[in-house]
Amino acid sequence: SPIRVAILGATGAVGTELLELLASRNFPLADLKLLASPRSAGKTLEFQGEKLPIQVVDGSAFKDCDLVLASAGGSTSKRWAEEITKAGAVMVDNSSAFRMVPEVPLVVPEINPEAAQNHQGIIANPNCTTILMGVAIYPLHQIQPIQRIVVATYQSASGAGAMAMEEVKHQSRDILAGKTPQAEILPYPLAFNLFPHNSPITDNHYCEEEMKMVQETRKIFAAEEIRITATCVRVPVLRAHSEAVNLEFATPFPVDLAKTAIAKAPGVKLVEDWQKNYFPMPIDATGQDDVLVGRIRQDISHPNGLDLWLCGDQIRKGAALNAVQIAELLVERGWL
Numbered sequence: 300s301p302i303r304v305a306i307l308g309a310t311g312a313v314g315t316e317l318l319e320l321l322a323s324r325n326f327p328l329a330d331l332k333l334l335a336s337p338r339s340a341g342k343t344l345e346f347q348g349e350k351l352p353i354q355v356v357d358g359s360a361f362k363d364c365d366l367v368l369a370s371a372g373g374s375t376s377k378r379w380a381e382e383i384t385k386a387g388a389v390m391v392d393n394s395s396a397f398r399m400v401p402e403v404p405l406v407v408p409e410i411n412p413e414a415a416q417n418h419q420g421i422i423a424n425p426n427c428t429t430i431l432m433g434v435a436i437y438p439l440h441q442i443q444p445i446q447r448i449v450v451a452t453y454q455s456a457s458g459a460g461a462m463a464m465e466e467v468k469h470q471s472r473d474i475l476a477g478k479t480p481q482a483e484i485l486p487y488p489l490a491f492n493l494f495p496h497n498s499p500i501t502d503n504h505y506c507e508e509e510m511k512m513v514q515e516t517r518k519i520f521a522a523e524e525i526r527i528t529a530t531c532v533r534v535p536v537l538r539a540h541s542e543a544v545n546l547e548f549a550t551p552f553p554v555d556l557a558k559t560a561i562a563k564a565p566g567v568k569l570v571e572d573w574q575k576n577y578f579p580m581p582i583d584a585t586g587q588d589d590v591l592v593g594r595i596r597q598d599i600s601h602p603n604g605l606d607l608w609l610c611g612d613q614i615r616k617g618a619a620l621n622a623v624q625i626a627e628l629l630v631e632r633g634w635l
């Protein structure tokens with residue numbers, strides 16, 4: 300039966316994509332409520348040709364909701380989680396607030412759909428770089444368990460929200476006009492520049508984004524033994540992330556087998572033309588559902604190593620699409 304849905308953070312980069320996906324994927328909607336901060340009071344957003352009002356979130360907002368898709372940041376998710384679950388709705392949360400809570404499933408439908416079954420009202424959507432890497436390498440992990448992952452990321456501005464995307468455009472215009480670029484949303488100018496990821500540095504000198512890749516990948520794969528190290532970098536790309544991934548197995552992993560597995564796996568697309576030196580690029584991944592994977596090659600430094608390169612739309616599969624796929628999974632299996 301049709302579902303009553305609320306989007307918390309409807310005006311954001313991920314929120315507007317959620318709206319687009321619910322429409323284009325014909326999600327069985329009974330009702331759609333758009334929630335945001337007081338800054339958005341009085342605004343409207345278009346959905347299937349209709350102007351829907353944006354409501355300021357409050358305690359009564361979640362009555363008459365079956366499902367809340369939350370993408371308004373960790374503190375907003377924490378603030379409203381109890382009200383949402385008390386109202387009897389299931390929360391699919393895009394923030395990092397609950398991802399590592401043991402009883403909260405952390406789900407990528409192509410990898411661990413069954414983990415969603417035992418939810419207690421909250422299901423967490425993983426970090427974007429983690430999702431993109433996960434769908435690309437899980438088909439290989441199923442053939443032969445991955446022992447170690449070394450990953451470097453090239454992350455777009457969209458991960459820091461819609462305002463960060465606008466900031467990079469402004470900075471680019473300023474630089475081309477000979478002016479000094481200003482940075483307010485991101486810590487440093489990103490246009491014509493890059494910097495190590497702006498998430499807080501943790502005690503072990505990794506930043507939080509890097510530790511999310513380590514911890515969340517292990518939780519999603521249900522494989523605490525995988526050793527993972529990551530270097531996350533922000534690059535002046537608007538909305539798709541790229542990653543260079545080195546994988547180590549217990550024995551050699553044939554490159555042809557890796558290519559076949561990735562070519563037929565759900566959610567990924569093999570993109571490589573070695574003659575033309577054409578491989579996945581963020582501009583090609585933008586707006587696409589699939590994660591593009593290519594440059595799959597033997598690691599010449601290790602007999603049991605494989606290298607690959609991937610690009611994926613951070614706002615789609617990295618966030619909004621994965622959340623909608625979780626919602627579809629809950630509906631299909633009757634787990635709502």
Ligand code: A2P
Nearest residue numbers: 308309310311312335336338339371375460461
């Ligand atoms: P608003 O537009 O009213 O500020 P992004 O990730 O693109 O920066 O988007 C963040 C989203 O989260 C926006 O929709 C924003 O709404 C919403 N948001 C931010 N803070 C709050 C809050 N305190 N309560 C509700 N929504 C919030």
